[in-house]
Amino acid sequence: MNLILSCVGRRGYLAKMFRNVDPSVRIIGTSSLKFTPGFHDCDENYVLPPIISDEYPEAVIQLCREKNATSLLSLYDADIDRLSRFRTEISACGTTPLLVSDPVSDRCFDKIQTAAFLGENGFSTPLTFADLESAEAALLRGSLTFPLMVKPRFGFGSAHLFRAHTLEELRVFFHYRKNMIIQQLIHGQEFGIDLLSDLNGHAISVAVKRKLAMRAGETDQAISVRNEQLESLAVNIVNILGAIGPFDMDVFITEQGPCVLEMNPRFGGGYPFSHLAGADHPGKILRMLRGEALDLEVGVKKDGLIAMKEIDFRVGEPKSKPFSLPSPTHQNGAKEPD
Amino acid sequence: MNLILSCVGRRGYLAKMFRNVDPSVRIIGTSSLKFTPGFHDCDENYVLPPIISDEYPEAVIQLCREKNATSLLSLYDADIDRLSRFRTEISACGTTPLLVSDPVSDRCFDKIQTAAFLGENGFSTPLTFADLESAEAALLRGSLTFPLMVKPRFGFGSAHLFRAHTLEELRVFFHYRKNMIIQQLIHGQEFGIDLLSDLNGHAISVAVKRKLAMRAGETDQAISVRNEQLESLAVNIVNILGAIGPFDMDVFITEQGPCVLEMNPRFGGGYPFSHLAGADHPGKILRMLRGEALDLEVGVKKDGLIAMKEIDFRVGEPKSKPFSLPSPTHQNGAKEPD
Numbered sequence: 001m002n003l004i005l006s007c008v009g010r011r012g013y014l015a016k017m018f019r020n021v022d023p024s025v026r027i028i029g030t031s032s033l034k035f036t037p038g039f040h041d042c043d044e045n046y047v048l049p050p051i052i053s054d055e056y057p058e059a060v061i062q063l064c065r066e067k068n069a070t071s072l073l074s075l076y077d078a079d080i081d082r083l084s085r086f087r088t089e090i091s092a093c094g095t096t097p098l099l100v101s102d103p104v105s106d107r108c109f110d111k112i113q114t115a116a117f118l119g120e121n122g123f124s125t126p127l128t129f130a131d132l133e134s135a136e137a138a139l140l141r142g143s144l145t146f147p148l149m150v151k152p153r154f155g156f157g158s159a160h161l162f163r164a165h166t167l168e169e170l171r172v173f174f175h176y177r178k179n180m181i182i183q184q185l186i187h188g189q190e191f192g193i194d195l196l197s198d199l200n201g202h203a204i205s206v207a208v209k210r211k212l213a214m215r216a217g218e219t220d221q222a223i224s225v226r227n228e229q230l231e232s233l234a235v236n237i238v239n240i241l242g243a244i245g246p247f248d249m250d251v252f253i254t255e256q257g258p259c260v261l262e263m264n265p266r267f268g269g270g271y272p273f274s275h276l277a278g279a280d281h282p283g284k285i286l287r288m289l290r291g292e293a294l295d296l297e298v299g300v301k302k303d304g305l306i307a308m309k310e311i312d313f314r315v316g317e318p319k320s321k322p323f324s325l326p327s328p329t330h331q332n333g334a335k336e337p338d
Numbered sequence: 339m340n341l342i343l344s345c346v347g348r349r350g351y352l353a354k355m356f357r358n359v360d361p362s363v364r365i366i367g368t369s370s371l372k373f374t375p376g377f378h379d380c381d382e383n384y385v386l387p388p389i390i391s392d393e394y395p396e397a398v399i400q401l402c403r404e405k406n407a408t409s410l411l412s413l414y415d416a417d418i419d420r421l422s423r424f425r426t427e428i429s430a431c432g433t434t435p436l437l438v439s440d441p442v443s444d445r446c447f448d449k450i451q452t453a454a455f456l457g458e459n460g461f462s463t464p465l466t467f468a469d470l471e472s473a474e475a476a477l478l479r480g481s482l483t484f485p486l487m488v489k490p491r492f493g494f495g496s497a498h499l500f501r502a503h504t505l506e507e508l509r510v511f512f513h514y515r516k517n518m519i520i521q522q523l524i525h526g527q528e529f530g531i532d533l534l535s536d537l538n539g540h541a542i543s544v545a546v547k548r549k550l551a552m553r554a555g556e557t558d559q560a561i562s563v564r565n566e567q568l569e570s571l572a573v574n575i576v577n578i579l580g581a582i583g584p585f586d587m588d589v590f591i592t593e594q595g596p597c598v599l600e601m602n603p604r605f606g607g608g609y610p611f612s613h614l615a616g617a618d619h620p621g622k623i624l625r626m627l628r629g630e631a632l633d634l635e636v637g638v639k640k641d642g643l644i645a646m647k648e649i650d651f652r653v654g655e656p657k658s659k660p661f662s663l664p665s666p667t668h669q670n671g672a673k674e675p676d
Contacts, residue, residue, distance in 0.1 A: 010649055035550060035559055037646040172510040212373060221373055272651040308375040310650040311348055313610040317644050 001289065002069045004028045004095070005042065006060065006083065007051070007076035012041030013272060014075070014282065021283040028067055030060070031320075039318030046323035051079050055324075057086045063323055064095040071289050073098035073245055075266055081105050096199065096289060098245035100265040107241060108263045111153050111181050121240055123233070124259045126184040132174050135182040136167070144184055146170075153179040161217070186261070188254035191227070192219055193234040194267075194274040194299065195249065196281045198288055201242035203235040205284055207274035207299030212306070219270035224277030224305045231298060233258055246271070246281060277305045339627065340407045342366045342433070343380065344398065344421065345389070345414035350379030351610060352413070352620065359621040366405055368398070369658075377656030384661035389417050393662075395424045401661055402433040409627050411436035411583055413604055419443050434537065434627060436583035438603040445579060446601045449491050449519050459578055461571070462597045464522040470512050473520040474505070482522055484508075491517040499555070524599070526592035529565070530557055531572040532605075532612040532637065533587065534619045536626055539580035541573040543622055545612035545637030550644070557608035562615030562643045569636060571596055584609070584619060615643045 001024065005014060008029035015027040015038070029042030032050045039045040046063060049055045060083060064072060072095050074080045083090070083097070084105040090097040100108070107117045115128035127144055129135040130153065138144035150162040150173035162173035163185065174180050189210060196205040208230045212221040230251060237260065238247050248268025250261040271281065279299025288294060339362065343352060346367035353365040353376070367380030370388045377383040384401060387393045398421060402410060410433050412418045421428070421435070422443040428435040438446070445455045453466035465482055467473040468491065476482035488500040488511035500511035501523065512518050527548060534543040546568045550559040568589060575598065576585050586606025588599040609619065617637025626632060 010647075012648065013650070035644070035646065037559075037648055040646075040648075169510055169514065172507050176507065221375075276651060276653050305653065306373070306655050307651050307653045308373065308378075309348075310375055310378075310652050311351065312648040312650045313351075313614060313645050314648050315614050315643065315645045 001286070002026045002028060002067050004030060004060075004064065004067070004069045004072040005038070006030050006072055006074035007032075007079040008036060008038035008042060008045075009075055010037045011075050011267065012038035014038075014267060015041040015043075017275060017282040018286070021280070022286055025286065028063070028069065029320075030063065030323075034317065034320055036318065036320070037314060039320050040314055045318060045320035047320050048323050051076075051082050057082065057089070059323060061086065061089050061093060064090055064093040069093070069095040071096040071098050071285075073266070073285075077109055077264065077266070080266055081109050098285065100241075100243050100245070104241050104243055104265060108265050109154055111151070111183075111262075114263060115183075117241075118237075118260050121237075123237060124257060126186050126259060126261065128184075129182040132171065132182070135170070135174075139167070144182075147185045149183045149185050150174055150176075150180055151183065152177060153181045159217075186252050186254055186259055188252040188259070190214075191225075191230055191251045191253065192222065192268060192270045192273070193230060193249040193251060194271050194279055194281065195234055195238050195243070195247040196279075196284055196299075197238050197243045197245060197247060198294060199244060201239070201244055202296070203238045203243075204288075204294040204296055205279055205281060205299045206231045206235050206296070207277060207279035208234070209270065209273045209277070209300075211270075213308075215309075219273065219309075221306070221308045222270060222273040224273060224300045224302060224307075226298065226300055226303045230258060233260075235296065237263070245285070273307050274299055276307050277302045339624070340364045340366060340405050342368065342398075342402065342405070342407045342410040343376070344368050344410055344412035345370075345417040346374060346376035346380060346383075347413055348375045349413050349605065350376035352376075352605060353379040353381075355613060355620040356624070359618070360624055363624065366401070366407065367658075368401065368661075372655065372658055374656065374658070375652060377658050378652055383656060383658035385658050386661055389414075389420050394420065395427070397661060399424065399427050399431060402428055402431040407431070407433040409434040409436050409623075411604070411623075415447055415602065415604070418604055419447050436623065438579075438581050438583070442579050442581055442603060446603050447492055449489075449521075449600075452601060455579075456575075456598050459575075461575060462595060464524050464597060464599065466522075467520040470509065470520070473508070473512075477505070482520075485523045487521040487523050488512055488514075488518055489521065490515060491519045497555075524590050524592055524597055526590040526597070528552075529563075529568055529589045529591065530560065530606060530608045530611070531568060531587040531589060532609050532617055532619065533572055533576050533581070533585040534617075534622055534637075535576050535581045535583060535585060536632060537582060539577070539582055540634070541576045541581075542626075542632040542634055543617055543619060543637045544569045544573050544634070545615060545617035546572070547608065547611045547615070547638075549608075551646075553647075557611065557647075559644070559646045560608060560611040562611060562638045562640060562645075564636065564638055564641045568596060571598075573634065575601070583623070611643075611645050612637055614645050615640045 084102040118125040164170040209222040278301025422440040456463040502508040547560040616639025
């Protein structure tokens with residue numbers, strides 16, 4: 001079985017997890033950069049054109065075909081956003097795209113759509129505005145109160161995240177970049193939820209962890225917990241969405257109850273915490289790809305398991321090959337286009 | 339030999355590096371938090387009162403005494419700032435403080451003092467202002483130009499770092515928190531320099547690396563290089579400062595030449611890159627502590643060595659003991675003070 005980890009980045013550990021389940025699985029990593037730490041742990045690596053380039057989707061499709069890839073999953077938001085629009089073409093290579101459809105991708109990556117989707121389906125989420133005028137009106141009415149978060153509409157991680165305490169700050173932060181949104185800051189305990197859905201869009205695994213320490217927008221320490229309220233909330237959301245493959249969700253438990261902050265249709269950066277607690281999503285993915293039907297199961301087998309991120313260092317340039325489309329064949333004597 | 343790594347944080351790898359040189363060295367980690375990843379790699383761990391508490395210095399001094407610590411070094415800026423004022427008391431326990439003196443600490447952690455020190459000694463550093471009025475006047479004169487960096491005077495890492503493109507942004511960012519400074523944004527190739535000085539304040543090792551990728555203010559990928567200009571620049575600076583122990587410096591090579599951005603009197607977060615290239619600072623520290631006199635040496639033995647940070651996960655709560663001062667002895671029947 002050949003598995004493509006698209007935009008593998010620093011997630012070499014996923015390659016190891018898949019191989020731990022089945023040493024015969026061949027992991028193919030891709031990236032637009034030669035210096036990709038995750039390449040160290042893949043069996044074969046390809047440097048592809050930039051995600052935003054015109055030739056990128058065709059390069060991915062051709063890689064699927066040439067490598068007889070059983071499945072492809074992506075670890076990077078912008079990549080999922082792009083490839084979710086090419087599920088049919090990827091499937092046509094005989095490769096199962098463990099990718100959400102493009103409307104689901106939009107509902108996850110566009111924070112305005114996220115808020116709308118959650119609100120329409122009766123899930124609590126912070127009050128969110130795409131324009132300054134509406135936010136200022138809500139402040140006047142008192143339905144929105146400082147402090148507010150100002151962040152990129154399509155961003156992720158902790159880049160360009162501002163906390164505004166005054167109208168003056170709000171205005172400057174909002175205009176700092178294009179496509180910023182304004183969101184009510186919420187308080188409470190923060191949870192990360194790792195899910196896995198089957199190819200029909202039904203959740204088959206859910207694992208909840210409480211975040212103990214954050215660092216640069218990523219979970220640094222967490223404790224795996226059983227929490228039926230959050231488990232069923234998260235399962236409901238991915239089932240309504242019809243997500244496919246790995247999914248990651250950030251939820252706060254506030255004084256008013258659970259409030260969903262973010263959704264990502266991929267392995268979250270904190271998945272290893274759930275993995276260590278027993279959520280064997282790589283194993284379940286392989287079983288799924290072999291045609292097995294799986295029922296919903298709670299991934300946390302070890303309630304109360306604490307884990308921490310560690311830093312390690314790896315020497316040397318990982319091996320990779322450039323992967324480019326063959327140049328178009330021309331008739332003899334035909335000129336290259338200008 | 340007992341070595342205290344004060345505020346060990348996520349630097350468990352330093353404990354391993356010391357033990358690799360000499361397996362008989364006993365590493366004692368401290369932190370104000372029980373959940374400290376670095377505790378996993380120390381031989382013994384103590385949870386101390388918060389750094390800013392009144393009882394903290396006395397707790398550290400007593401730990402040095404009780405553990406017969408040969409030496410103490412700290413990995414956290416705020417801790418160094420505090421403990422640099424207690425070098426005499428630490429020495430009195432028979433523990434060699436691998437800590438800079440408090441004036442040196444001030445010159446490193448107070449970015450206004452950093453700029454003044456570098457300027458007075460003829461080293462190039464970005465134009466830096468502690469007040470808005472002077473910065474605005476410099477903008478009017480044209481000696482300062484947008485974009486500007488606005489950051490905490492005493493901060494480190496990438497927290498509360500703003501890039502201002504307009505006067506309006508500059509004003510809001512400057513007033514966002516207390517003690518912000520305004521600095522000319524500089525462009526160029528970024529280098530990290532790891533140094534080690536002996537107990538007399540003379541540099542004995544220097545290792546230069548070029549940063550290839552950053553993430554959340556930390557070096558994610560780097561290539562070790564030989565660069566005599568940067569090596570002698572960095573050695574000059576620490577010798578003039580009279581730094582003691584590990585030291586870390588950020589330098590840009592701009593069109594106008596090297597420009598020093600930051601100095602930290604501790605192991606930098608990117609030290610492992612230099613370690614892998616041959617700079618054996620833990621080994622040199624142990625030799626120094628055994629009384630050996632060491633001459634200045636270039637730490638980069640493997641020019642062009644590329645390394646990358648990796649993420650790993652560690653299960654379980656590390657073992658630690660609380661360490662508190664014994665309650666003061668009172669005469670029989672004496673009342674506790676209110």
